[in-house]
Amino acid sequence: MTPPLGRMRPLHPATHGIDDLTSRFGLEIAPSAGAPTTAGVALTGVTVASSATEPGDLFVALQGLKAHGATYAAQAVAAGAVAVLTDAVGAAACAAIRPALGVPVLVAADPRALLGDIAAWVFGAPAQGLVTVGVTGTNGKTTTTYFVDAALRRLHPTTAVLGTVELRIGDDAVESPRTTVEAPALHALLALARERGATAASLEASSHALALGRVHGLTFDVVGFTNLQRDHLDFHGTMEGYFADKARLFAPEQARRGVVVVDDAWGRRLVAEARIPVESVATHVGAPEGATADWAVVDATIGLDGVGSTFTLRGPDGESHACFSPLPGLVNVSNAALAIVLAYRAGVPFDEAVAGVGSAHAIPGRMERVIERTGGWPLALVDYAHTPDALELALQAVRPITPGRLFIVFGSDGDRDMGKRPIMGATAARLADVLIVTDENPRSEVPAQIRAEILAGAREQRPSGTDILEATSRAEAIRTALRLADDGDTIIITGKGHEPTQEIAGVFHRYNDRDVLQAAVRDALAAAEAVE
Numbered sequence: 259m260t261p262p263l264g265r266m267r268p269l270h271p272a273t274h275g276i277d278d279l280t281s282r283f284g285l286e287i288a289p290s291a292g293a294p295t296t297a298g299v300a301l302t303g304v305t306v307a308s309s310a311t312e313p314g315d316l317f318v319a320l321q322g323l324k325a326h327g328a329t330y331a332a333q334a335v336a337a338g339a340v341a342v343l344t345d346a347v348g349a350a351a352c353a354a355i356r357p358a359l360g361v362p363v364l365v366a367a368d369p370r371a372l373l374g375d376i377a378a379w380v381f382g383a384p385a386q387g388l389v390t391v392g393v394t395g396t397n398g399k400t401t402t403t404y405f406v407d408a409a410l411r412r413l414h415p416t417t418a419v420l421g422t423v424e425l426r427i428g429d430d431a432v433e434s435p436r437t438t439v440e441a442p443a444l445h446a447l448l449a450l451a452r453e454r455g456a457t458a459a460s461l462e463a464s465s466h467a468l469a470l471g472r473v474h475g476l477t478f479d480v481v482g483f484t485n486l487q488r489d490h491l492d493f494h495g496t497m498e499g500y501f502a503d504k505a506r507l508f509a510p511e512q513a514r515r516g517v518v519v520v521d522d523a524w525g526r527r528l529v530a531e532a533r534i535p536v537e538s539v540a541t542h543v544g545a546p547e548g549a550t551a552d553w554a555v556v557d558a559t560i561g562l563d564g565v566g567s568t569f570t571l572r573g574p575d576g577e578s579h580a581c582f583s584p585l586p587g588l589v590n591v592s593n594a595a596l597a598i599v600l601a602y603r604a605g606v607p608f609d610e611a612v613a614g615v616g617s618a619h620a621i622p623g624r625m626e627r628v629i630e631r632t633g634g635w636p637l638a639l640v641d642y643a644h645t646p647d648a649l650e651l652a653l654q655a656v657r658p659i660t661p662g663r664l665f666i667v668f669g670s671d672g673d674r675d676m677g678k679r680p681i682m683g684a685t686a687a688r689l690a691d692v693l694i695v696t697d698e699n700p701r702s703e704v705p706a707q708i709r710a711e712i713l714a715g716a717r718e719q720r721p722s723g724t725d726i727l728e729a730t731s732r733a734e735a736i737r738t739a740l741r742l743a744d745d746g747d748t749i750i751i752t753g754k755g756h757e758p759t760q761e762i763a764g765v766f767h768r769y770n771d772r773d774v775l776q777a778a779v780r781d782a783l784a785a786a787e788a789v790e
């Protein structure tokens with residue numbers, strides 16, 4: 259995979275007159291002495307980031323949490339921006355730039371509200387030429403989008419998958435800077451996908467993205483909801499606010515139809531409140547929702563080899579279908595059931611959707627089996643669980659495939675929801691045998707303090723403190739687990755999943771759990787060979 263700044267823009271963008279832009283979107287031209295005329299100015303792209311600006315771009319200068327984008331307008335112009343769009347505050351800042359900015363400054367009351375539509379227009383409304391599936395929810399977005407993609411590929415030779423792990427078009431991928439990129443990057447990616455012959459795309463829509471309009475300018479063919487669990491309260495404030503932001507995806511301006519997992523009360527409420535036609539999917543065998551949901555998982559068998567689960571999905575016509583989830587645990591039965599219905603509603607024949615999801619490949623950092631239980635090694639997996647609920651489900655998923663002890667190596671993010679730390683400590687102490695508490699992404703926080711908060715929860719659950727260890731380096735924590743574990747044991751390393759970096763005190767260090775695990779195995783083998 260190329261690093262995050264790999265170029266993901268169309269190679270042959272259309273050219274638009276700036277006067278066309280101003281009249282189409284009702285933009286004002288900022289009166290400022292010596293401002294250049296808009297006549298003849300042509301644009302070929304849009305961006306909100308000075309660092310990503312390319313010649314021919316419209317630079318949209320937005321008010322951020324830390325700064326106003328207008329602060330960077332001169333840098334964007336130096337990089338080739340041919341015009342700036344901003345709000346009144348930004349326009350005043352641009353007018354104050356000396357010597358003059360040198361490009362026209364356009365003004366709108368709320369540029370962010372227009373950004374998605376402008377980006378879609380500039381990049382030629384690429385989504386209209388693609389079958390699009392969007393997935394939201396606290397957990398399971400990435401897994402579900404990969405499952406959907408596997409099903410879409412049965413019908414579409416070239417597809418795009420855009421989410422937390424990577425931005426992938428066909429077989430080319432770059433690291434993703436976040437779960438859902440800003441609208442200009444999104445529409446540029448979709449335009450590139452079309453240039454490369456893609457006919458379908460699956461996207462993750464994070465709650466931040468929905469709150470900030472990052473998927474505006476795109477009406478999905480189908481959208482899915484996985485679940486709503488405690489997370490991101492630092493951004494949304496309350497669960498009610500978090501739900502309201504998720505629900506924005508289930509509106510006619512964003513999607514034509516929806517598929518909602520109704521295992522939790524939030525899903526059931528979404529079915530009642532959605533402003534588009536939705537179907538419900540119940541995935542907990544035997545739960546009351548199964549009787550009334552359009553689709554229901556009526557039995558599920560977890561494969562004890564840990565590779566996946568078989569399950570039966572009852573459809574709206576009452577017919578039962580044999581299905582398979584290729585990843586361990588009941589959560590992945592839920593993700594697979596949702597993905598099958600999403601792909602089916604996106605036009606994939608039902609049997610093809612079932613076969614596609616059932617044969618989906620491993621997803622980086624999602625219950626990813628890195629070391630198999632062979633040759634004396636324990637089974638070792640890397641997973642992205644970083645909420646209390648996800649951690650509980652991940653541990654439950656691996657317990658049945660663990661004849662010996664269950665080890666967990668984990669931490670919790672700095673500068674994010676602090677309340678979940680003791681809960682995660684207690685969950686791990688309840689469901690795992692050996693805990694190695696270490697760092698995740700401490701960011702600006704003191705790592706030892708984060709670990710102390712997790713350890714407090716763990717020790718409250720297990721007052722003896724037996725088998726609760728602390729490691730100041732994540733790599734060392736993984737090596738310790740590997741040294742202590744026997745071949746009947748399982749090690750699950752949670753929290754960072756696919757992440758290619760670890761963020762400590764503002765510095766992103768190259769780091770990946772899978773690479774560390776594999777290196778530890780190589781070193782152990784080399785050491786054993788040296789002894790022989």
Ligand SMILES: CC(=O)N[C@H]1[C@@H](OP(=O)(O)OP(=O)(O)OC[C@H]2O[C@@H](n3ccc(=O)[nH]c3=O)[C@H](O)[C@@H]2O)O[C@H](CO)[C@@H](O)[C@@H]1O[C@H](C)C(=O)N[C@@H](C)C(=O)N[C@H](CCC(=O)O)C(=O)O
Pocket residue numbers: 306307308309319320321322323324325326327328330435436437438439440464465466467
């Ligand atoms: C809350 C949020 O999403 N913030 C994002 C937002 O920050 P901000 O609005 O405060 O921006 P700012 O830093 O004040 O800058 C203001 C403007 O100036 C521009 N700028 C800034 C600096 C510069 O040198 N040049 C420049 O042009 C910025 O692009 C921005 O438009 O715009 C910044 C630039 O694009 C992002 O880096 C920043 O994401 C931060 C890093 C972030 O952590 N976002 C997370 C919370 C996020 O979006 N997460 C979701 C959900 C993940 C999940 O489900 O787990 C996601 O979709 O990834």
Ligand SMILES: Nc1ncnc2c1ncn2[C@@H]1O[C@H](COP(=O)(O)OP(=O)(O)OP(=O)(O)O)[C@@H](O)[C@H]1O
Pocket residue numbers: 395396397398399400401402422437462464484485589590592593623624625641642643644647648649651652755
């Ligand atoms: N349906 C689910 N319900 C609860 N937990 C799940 C579910 N699916 C996956 N998980 C757990 O949550 C973790 C994250 O899964 P995934 O990456 O698919 O979700 P996500 O919504 O994309 O997360 P994020 O937005 O944080 O990237 C997995 O590693 C797994 O432990």
